[in-house]
Amino acid sequence: MKFANFSSPAPREREAMGNGLSLRQRLLLFFAAIAVGGVVSVVGGLWLGFQHSGLPETQSAFVTAGAVASFGIIGIAAWVWLLFDENVGRALDRLAAGMRAQAHADGAGTFDAAPGRYLGDLGPAATALTDALAETRDALAEAVERETTRLKEEKARLEALLSDVPAGVLLCSGAHQLVFYNGPATDILGAGAAPGLDRKVFDALREAPLMHAYERLVAAGDAEAVSDLLVATRDGARVLSGRMRLLEGGGSAPGYVLTLRDVTGDLAAHAGRDRLLEEIFDRIRRPAANLQTVIGVLAEDAGSEALNAALLQEVGTLAASVKELADRYDAARGSWAALPSTRSADLVDGFRARAEAAGVAVKVEADDLILRCDGFETVALLAGFARRLKAAGIAGAVTLRLVEDGAGAMIELGWTGPALTVGMLEDWLAGPLDPAAGEATGRAVLTSHATECWPEAEDGRAAILLPIREARRAGARVAAIARQVVYDFDLLLKPPAAELAATPLGDLIYVVFDTETTGLLPEAGDEIVQIAGLRLVNGRRIQGEVLDMLVDPGRPIPPGATAVHGISDRMVAGAPGIAEALTRFHRFAEGAVLIAHNAPFDMTFLKRREAEIGQAFDHPILDTVLLSAVVYGQTESHSLDALAARLGITIPEEARHTAIGDTIATAEAFLKLLPMLKGKGIVTFGDVLTEVRKHGRLLRDLNA
Known part of the structure; x- marks a missing residue:
């Protein structure tokens, strides 16, 4: 027999229940109660007075007096509430948002105590508190920086060492997620495009050879064992020689280090040499056999002019073949050896x-x-x-x-x-x-x-x-060697992904993006002319994982649009078309939560091309407009410039209204809003959705 659970709600649930109404809503209810109480008191008093007067003809006078008094009480209560809401309720909300920004968002700018001018000593006290917090934070940051200088220097030396390793190096978790990659790995796997932290290594490499090597090493149980392998990239364009070694302490599913070297050219060179040798033997064998036959006949009939002509022809054919093959051999053999x-x-x-x-x-x-x-x-x-x-x-x-x-x-x-x-x-x-x-x-x-x-x-x-x-002038500019190493070793300890709604915000992978367009009316034919995105992993920007590309909209760019974002028809000539650009962006954003400022506008341009590219933009979506409303309230301005100003984010003038500039600003704003949301008890993705849906009159929620 099952019994219902009548236990008290968890502390967090009790807190959520207690915080169901905002301060301004409580004040409104308070003044409404005063008004109702006043009206009830006046009506009750007039009713008692009428009962004791014993004069029925005065009823209309009592009713009129009651109505006038009731409307007067309601009007006065509403007027006082409006004054109180403007000078106390909203002021307290603004002070609270400012204090929360100072408490949770580093570098949020100077605390503004002006909204508390009618709150007595609360404004100066809040200023003193935030100033003391800033001083304590600065002192703590200085102490931590002093203590960690040596570790930073060692980290920089290690990064420099790993960046100069000529082979591609990958570090993967037991779930085959990328935790580390160096510059050569970027070149080998992505032809210059970052493979992406926390993505499956199988997105770049064929799965079967890696899994076979991994299973062999796990079954061997030897920490010193290595497994050599040959694996192709997903598109089959490159063949890589690799070596895998397991990490210690990973339990039944340890992580592993994978070193890779591109042997595509070596294999092609060897294959070319083998084909040339086969052709040499084939083209020499037949003239040689013919010569042997002709010489044998000549031995019996030395005076035949026809045989002499045949002999000369075969000798000429053989000599020409030998010369041609020798020339080809000389031209190709330099590619068979890697010269420094x-x-x-x-x-x-x-x-x-x-x-x-x-x-x-x-x-x-x-x-x-x-x-x-x-x-x-x-x-x-x-x-x-x-x-x-x-x-x-x-x-x-x-x-x-x-x-x-x-x-x-x-x-x-x-x-x-x-x-x-x-x-x-x-x-x-x-x-x-x-x-x-x-x-x-x-x-x-x-x-x-x-x-x-x-x-x-x-x-x-x-x-x-x-x-x-082969030689070149030493002063000639050559392509720079990719030296950057990208890593986040915390990903090795990352627990398995939970249901999206229950996943903490800090554990999600985000792609922040922005678009520039020919206009504001996609339904009237306006198109994207630039799209940019960057990835956030474990609450930080990954410097090398950025997409920034111009797009050929397939139509002229109006001068008015060019005046805003600076992109002209000449700049997009030869750029990828919309279908190709959105296909690349979809691949870049795969498995991530999308973030944009005023997301419905950007998503409209993406979704109208889904059928054309054969991909659906069904990602979870967060909008920094709505997140700003959750933190600061709906009455504040939520433009990107206003949000950046409140959070102490500087957008260079030349970067404003460029896709990558606005993307970086939006990402910085989101990273500063995250701890502020946590301070309000909004921890998981589901918590965020619950809150943003309360602000539906600002923007529609795209997480249908």
């Missing part, structure tokens, strides 16, 4: 040191270049030439010239004296490169660099020329 970048200054300095140690005088003329070559092997080859020139009595002094030559460079090792013969150079290339280099030969160096060298002589000057296939 070497500064010409470093190469020249290394050569000078090695040559002068062998007793050869050196003069250098070199452009400032960056060469694609193995610096050690190239220096050893050139120093070996200089050493042999001296040993052969050809030259005791040399000049090394290194100049730009088309897409590559030319190295000239010259001297004054007799020329070097081709046969002597070939002998030098066939011999050991250097006593310290083992059995490596000069010919092997040329092969690995897909190049050749040759002697030249003119007017008493001789030289050995060595071309380098």
Whole structure:
């Protein structure tokens, strides 16, 4: 038999029940009670007076007096309530909101005590309290900063170390959520777009190889075990060589470290080499067989002109094939070996040191270049030439010239004296490169660099020329290496996701976004010209996880719209179309709660394209207009500028009315509103929905 639970409500529920009415609503009820009580008293007194008068003809006079007195009492009560509400009720709400901002939102600006001018000493007392709180907070922040300086420096050194690791490094939780990634991982997984903290690693990589490796390591139960794997990106564009190692202390579902290296180019190079070798054998095998047949027939009939012509044709075909295949081999073999970048200054300095140690005088003329070559092997080859020139009595002094030559460079090792013969150079290339280099030969160096060298002589000057296939000016600007590391190790301890309504606000993933458009009427054909978004994870902005893109609206941008946001037709020419832009934004916002300022406006532009992109924008949505109303009340202004001013957020003039500028301001406002909401007892997403729906006359709730 089941019994009903008649236990008292939980403390939080009792608090919510006690706070069901706001202060101003309580004041209204208080004055309404006074008015009703006054009317009842007057009516009751007049009724008693009429009963004791015993004069029926005075009834109308008593009724008239009662009506006049009742309306007078109600009017006076309403007038006094309006004054009291304006100078006390609203003032108390404003003081409370200001104090809450000072208590919960860091950097919320100066406390404004002006609304409390009719509240006696309450305004100055609130000012003194907030000033003392600010001083205490500043002193505490200063003490904490002093104590954590060393930890920050160590953290910066660790980030610098991890950012320079050439391989992509991922740290994943036991639920396969990303907790850490470095710059190379961003390049490998997202082609420059951040993969996203707290997202599944399977959003970027094929699931099966990772799960097989993970299950093998978990089953092994060895903390030192590693698993090598080969995995492709989700779109199959890249093939990655990886190594997985489990983290200690993760229980039955530990996290893991995954290092990745892009081997797509290596595989393509090896595949190209194999295809070339197959073609070589195929194209040589048939002419060789034909030649064997023709030669056999010639042995029996030496005087046949037809056989002689056939022989010449087959020999010509074979020679042409060999030459073509050799040329293709020479052109391709340089891509089969990964050659490092070497500064010409470093190469020249290394050569000078090695040559002068062998007793050869050196003069250098070199452009400032960056060469694609193995610096050690190239220096050893050139120093070996200089050493042999001296040993052969050809030259005791040399000049090394290194100049730009088309897409590559030319190295000239010259001297004054007799020329070097081709046969002597070939002998030098066939011999050991250097006593310290083992059995490596000069010919092997040329092969690995897909190049050749040759002697030249003119007017008493001789030289050995060595071309380098790839080189560039050292001053040329190249793409910066991504050095940033992105992480939040608290995600390793994050509990499993609860039902959305019961999830604490601080545990949700948010995407704050904003749009700029051709106008304010989507139903009349206005379109998006810019969209921007950024991700909030664990209550903080993730610097590298930002989407900011111009959009081609497919229609002219009116001059009035350009005057507001500064985006012209010329700026959006060649930009992605609306369908592509919204598809990318949908992928960026996947699994997150959307936040916007005046969200119904922006969401209208998104939702009208759902059918076209085949995706639904059915994300949970929060609007900072409504959140501001929850914290500050409906009577305050809730524009983005007003909210930013109240919270001490500065929006640079040049960033206002740009999608990314307004997105950053909205995100900062939301992060400062979060602790203020918590201070009001609004902790979960469900709590927020309950509160914002009370402000439906401001904006409609989009969480249907």
